[in-house]
Amino acid sequence: SGPLEIQNEHLRVLFDPLTGHLREIQNLEKGISLPVFQNFYWYAASAGDAASPQASGAYIFRPSSGPIPVAKRVSTALLKTPLVQELHQNFSSWCSQVVRLRPGQPFLELEWTLGPIPVGDSVGKELITRFQTPLATAGRFFTDSNGRQILERRRDYRPTWNLSQTEPVAGNYYPVNTRIFIQDEKLQLSVLTDRSQGGSSVQDGALELMVHRRLLHDDERGVGEPLDEALVVRGRHLVLLDPVGAASDGHRGRAQELVTPPHLILAPGKGPHLRQA
Amino acid sequence: CGDSSVLREAVAVAQHHDAVTGTERQHVANDYARRLSEGWASCQVLVANALSLLGGSKDPLVFCNALNVSVCPLTETSTHFTVILYNSLARRVSWPVRLPVNGTCYEVMDPQGHPLPSQVSPDPPRTIPYPERAGGAQGELLFQAFAPPLGFSTFRIRQLSRGSPQDPPKSVLEG
Secondary structure, three states: OOOOEEEOOOEEEEEOOOOOOEEEEEEOOOOEEEEEEEEEEEEEEOOOOOOOOOOOOOOOOOEOOOOEEOOOOOEEEEEEOOOOEEEEEEEEOOEEEEEEEOOOOOOEEEEEEEOOOOOOOOOOEEEEEEEEOOOOOOOEEEEEEOOOEEEEEEOOOEOOEOOOOOOOOHHHOEEEOOEEEEEOOOEEEEEEEOOOEEEEOOOOOEEEEEEEEEOOOOOOOOOOOOOOOOOOEEEEEEEEEEEHHHHHHHHHHHHHHHHOOOEEEEEEOOOOOOOOO | OOOOHHHHHHHHHOOOHHHHHOOOOHHHHHHHHHHHHHHHHHHHHHHHHHHHHHHOOOOOOEOOOOHHHOOOHHHHHOOEEEEEEEEOOOOOEEEEEEEEEOOOEEEEEOOOOOEEOEEEEEOOOOOOOOOOOOOOOOEEEEEEEEEOOOEEEEEEEEEEEOOOOOOOOEEEEEO
């Protein structure tokens, strides 16, 4: 079959034909491209260890493992029509994603459906999506503050005190309300969220967002029960690739649209006769 | 009788840090969800009343709360319906609309009565199990809608034929 790619007038997005993962994003308008590998991973939740009895729970994010990929290869189905181009990726029976491009849209849409997270192995799981690029980010990444100010974050660093980092993953997670991005001197990769999530860049050139979690232990911080809901969640991320100087123009307006989308109301037949603006 | 204060109070309660971060107990999470659901239902009545007043019509309005999982009884069973898009932003937006349908071909008219490009997209090949859709619709009607700043746009949709959606122009299944 043909190459695994989707394209509109703004973007061309390539996928690995063997594994089905996102491989590269090309911004045709700006003449730039960036290898981007995206996958879903999970961190094993801590049940307490020799260093500390602290377990992962509703309040406490304390992974006891590195990120474990949900799937090394994904099943895919490509759908190309005049109004939309989609690659459906099936990572597992509880993890899937649709990667979508529409005509006129200068961003890539990722719609993920996750859950119920399996816990038959008695391990709590905190699920992330991670984007890996060759960008030389030198430990720097950016998150928004309640949709307004963009704050620079630096790995293993706090601007107002000397940090002794004891949690290399959780200690570098920050709130993401509408967007997170990484950049080098030329390019910026931005990911917009449709809800508040935790996010980080625990490796240079990578950014990740926590998308779902299911835990089996109480963290003894007052909740009194594990966060053990077998929920299915669906959400969207918008991915933008731009030159650094032009990036904010793209992500500011898009972030507003994502958190306050239009409301859709239906009526049988002709419906009310509303005066059109 | 619609009432926005039900949702206002539910959202106010949900400003508690446990509701914002999801660190509440399960029965409290259920209560937050119940309050928000009741608040939204009450607001829907208010919005429907306002639109009926503005449009001079007593026809019922429908809110499909499960559109994110492609479930909407109205669009799945009707051959003629209207989509109203309300934009709360202070600038024009263009927004992709996806509606679960069971027909093959539909005509979508924009607010000025001009036809809009649309298509019925069938399910991609079902040889891979992915939980994309919860409903029983055979396809999804896609079109690019738009709405003015802080305003409404109405799109009238009519089914032109019955039957199963056609195959997409190009559909490739990878291992």
